[in-house]
Amino acid sequence: MTPGLLGGIALLATLVFSLVGLVLAGLALWAQDRRYLEAARRVAPMALLAALTSFGALEWALLTHDFSVRYVALHHSVKDPLWVTLVTPWAALEGSILLWGTLQTLYTWLVSRRVDAGGFKSASTTPLLDPWRAPVALGVLFAIQVFFFAVMVFVAHPFDALPNPPADGRGPNPLLQNHWMMAVHPVLMYLGFVGLSVPFAYALSAMVARRFQSWIFETRWWTLVAWGFLSTAIFAGAWWSYEILGWGGYWAWDPVENASFIPWLLATAFLHTTQVQERRGMFKPWNFAYITLAFAATVFGTFLTRSGVIQSVHAFADGPVGALFLVFLLGVLVVGLGLLSKVSGEVRDAGEVRWKSREGALLAGSLLFGTMAFVVVIGTLWPLVVEALSAAKVSIGAPFFNQVSAPMGVAALLLMGIGPVLPWRNAGPQIRRNLLLLGSALLVGTALGLLLRLTLGVSLSLGLLAYNLCAVGVMIDQGVKERSRALGISRWKAFLELASSSRRRFGSHIVHVGFALAAVAIAFSQTYRFEEAKTLNLGQSWQTAGVELRLRNVGVEDQGNRQSVYALVEMRAVDRRGLWADGTYTTRLNFYPQMGNQGLAAPDLKYTLYNDYYLILQAFDTERGQWATLKLVVTPLVLWLWIAGGIIALGTLYILWPSPQPQRERTAGGA
Ligand code: HEM
Structure with missing residues (x-):
């Protein structure tokens, strides 16, 4: 056979x-x-x-x-x-x-x-x-x-x-x-995409059986698993793109990157509105809508990549497959939203939402994520629509998305800190002290940034990190005090007890802090990125951005499936800005037979806790290997973005890890 x-x-x-x-x-x-x-x-x-x-x-x-x-x-x-x-x-x-x-x-x-x-x-x-x-x-x-x-x-x-x-x-x-991440990122992404089919299937079954409550408990685990894979895949993809695409960035708002971000945004909205249904039996229609849209969004991404409507690293082919995915996407939407409209009379929320409550913050947050998803869909599709209607080429690039996502990110970070601090139903005057603490942390963090002469945006990101850390501190302090008093144990024991029995609470703190840290890394790396290119002869040196580079060698290696041209460069710090840059860098251009004379950059980079030094070989002396054109990109705090991704993954794993004693959540009843 x-x-x-x-x-x-x-x-x-x-x-x-x-x-x-x-x-x-x-x-x-x-x-x-x-x-x-x-x-x-x-x-x-x-x-x-x-x-x-x-x-x-x-x-x-x-x-x-x-x-x-x-x-x-x-x-x-x-x-x-x-x-x-x-x-x-x-x-x-x-x-x-x-x-x-x-x-x-x-x-x-x-x-x-x-x-x-x-x-x-x-x-x-x-x-x-x-x-x-x-x-x-x-x-x-x-x-x-x-x-x-x-x-x-x-x-x-x-x-x-x-x-x-x-x-x-x-x-x-x-x-x-060109990179081992190929073994990891796509599998994680598919595990996330496919994982969302489970809560979608449960949602449809709940609507058909008209049992609108219990599916939320049954799908939480699946949603978190899928969401965890999706989050990790997005960070892994950004890391991959940073390491191999040779432009020194990690996110370009490429349509396919957007296609993975849209389901993530909708799944994050769903993850939060489900908590209100679990606890208060509310937001049922939102949950049905969000999971339908999140699952549909995974198919949307596949439609984009398989239909040939966009040209991208990720795009595979032109052909009938794209059209079939479009039909499938429409089917998902028609079935999910059609069923929702059919049962909408029966799933109306009974209670009332006050904005000054945890459910208010959760609703506001999920609306924010939903709106952002909508904006990304429109921004991704707009050039295609214009091209189809008028044959004109327009491009909605990173500046548009950055402009929209920055204020939305700030709003999300503000809500993320305050949401878990607010009590369910209605916040009374007792939370004033906590609000004061959170507000002070925000002000102190931002002021510190401004004192260090950072831009307002970067300073605000530091303030928001301080604000979110303070929120976590307040909640842990409160929980530890209550437990220590109730069980008559020391604060330390109460802390350990809380951490192991309230995995959901603790894990979500970890995830939230990871997200706030990622925001700081993004703010720094987007604001203070430096790049410069220069052609150097063998032995010649170049001083820039606090470092001195010296070209030591240019050569070529036959690596079987490719010819690899390399430039060997020594780098050393000449002032404080070049901290930790010292080392020998081998930056490459790889030539594959399929790509003719077009070389594929394989940059060499050094991660440090502060600046990353990213060296790209742009051109070289093809005849005698006497010179090379190098581009140096220096970006601060990128390493913290990957650390933040790891923290988010660990936090999710912590929530999912089976608890020694089953956690008793107060929940809304009903089927
Ligand atoms: C859990 C609020 C943004 C990931 C929670 C919880 C609240 C909350 C109240 C429950 C905590 C507990 O059980 O004590 C918010 C608000 C946000 C926000 C208001 C602002 C828009 C985010 C973001 C992420 C995230 C951006 C992802 C990076 C999570 C996760 C959980 C969680 C994974 C655990 C969910 C579960 O166990 O079912 N969030 N959050 N949240 N949050 Fe957020």
């Missing part, structure tokens, strides 16, 4: 299993019979196994250089290093759909294990998937699987055969093999 044949059969089998699962889930709903539900559950692992086999077959074809498979011939070369070969399944269109579909079967299987096998006898709400809603939830997940595997079987087959296989293939897009 060849890998192509095995992969093709397994692909078809996954489609068939998914269809059978869908039909069985439909029968379980129609007949209200748990035997069908049980059967649907049993199909989920079969679909997973078949999808894994298909994925494995693609790896097999790549590892054995089987160029009779078109995908392998187009995106792999015998010269590729092993790690590049292993990650090639997601380096192009068909393989990335296969990864998405396989992860979907994984999530469906995990959800199927949460179905309460007790059947339809009891309506009890447990952490398990409520059996009244299970058929629809599983059915939706199977339906999504059917879409992905049908696209592969009928339109974008990863195992299409090539009648006359070449002796060697082209290899993947060089940009994708």
Whole structure:
């Protein structure tokens, strides 16, 4: 058996299993019979196994250089290093759909294990998937699987055969093999995207079964997992882009970056409004709307990249796949929002929201995230709309997005500090002291920045970090005092007890501080970035930005799959601004056969706790290696952005980590 044949059969089998699962889930709903539900559950692992086999077959074809498979011939070369070969399944269109579909079967299987096998006898709400809603939830997940595997079987087959296989293939897009992050970022992103299908499926099932409350408890874990993957993927993507794209920045508001940011914004809004429903049984319609939009946004991103409507590092192909994703996107919106409009009369909120309360802050915050998502959608689509209507080219670039996101970021940081400090329902005069403390921290932090002659924006970011740290301090202090008094234990013991039993509270503090830290890093790095370029002869030195650079060597290396031209540069600090810059830098231009004479920059950089020194080789003496044109980019506090990303990931993990004793949250009842 060849890998192509095995992969093709397994692909078809996954489609068939998914269809059978869908039909069985439909029968379980129609007949209200748990035997069908049980059967649907049993199909989920079969679909997973078949999808894994298909994925494995693609790896097999790549590892054995089987160029009779078109995908392998187009995106792999015998010269590729092993790690590049292993990650090639997601380096192009068909393989990335296969990864998405396989992860979907994984999530469906995990959800199927949460179905309460007790059947339809009891309506009890447990952490398990409520059996009244299970058929629809599983059915939706199977339906999504059917879409992905049908696209592969009928339109974008990863195992299409090539009648006359070449002796060697082209290899993947060089940009994708220039950095190990290729092994990490796409997988995290897909885990996040696909993960959002679970709360979406639960939301639809809640609307169909008209049981509007308990799905929120059941989906919290899934939402956090998906949100955590998405957040980490966005930071990882920014880091990757910083390290390899050779312009010294990490976020360019590229349409595809935006496409990952939109679901993140909507998922963050959802993560916060669900807390109000959990606690007070309110914001039900918001939650249905937000999760529908968040899931639709993941499909929107895929539509953008697969339709060929944009040109980008991430864009894969022109062809019918884009149109199919558009239909799928519209389907998600029509079904989700259509069902919401159908049940809207029954899910109206009973209570009233006061702005001076925790739910008020949560609503304001989620509206802010929703508005930002809307702005990013419009900013991303506007050039396409103008081009389609008038053939004129307009570009909405970083300045527009930066201008809009800066005030929104400030508002989000203000709300993020005050929100958790406010009590539920209505804040009384007792919070005045806390507000005073928070306001003072904001003023002191900002004033300190201004005294250090930082710009107003950067000083404000420091003030907002101080304000958020103060908010966390106030809440921890309050919790520790209460616990120490109630349990008669020391403050330290009370702190440890609080940290281990209130994982959600503590974890969200960690995540919030991570976000405030990221804002400081962004403010500094965007405001004080310095760059300069110069051509140096061998041995010549150049003083700039507090450092002295000396060109030591220019040479070329044959690295199998590419020719790598390098410049060896010594850098040393000449004044305080060049702190920690000392070292030898090897900056490269890599030449891949697929890209002709166009070199791909592989900058060398040194991270420090203050400035990053980022050296790019722009041009070189092709004949004798006597000179090189170098560009130096010095950016402060970028390392703190990656640290902030790590803090956010750790905070999320901390919340998700099982508690030694189950946390008792006061919650709103109802099904
Ligand atoms: C949790 C408010 C922005 C991530 C929370 C909680 C509140 C809150 C009140 C619950 C804390 C507790 O249980 O004691 C807000 C407000 C924001 C905001 C008003 C401003 C717009 C953010 C941002 C992020 C974030 C920007 C992400 C970087 C989280 C996470 C949780 C959380 C992950 C835990 C959720 C859970 O366990 O279900 N937030 N937050 N928040 N927040 Fe925020």
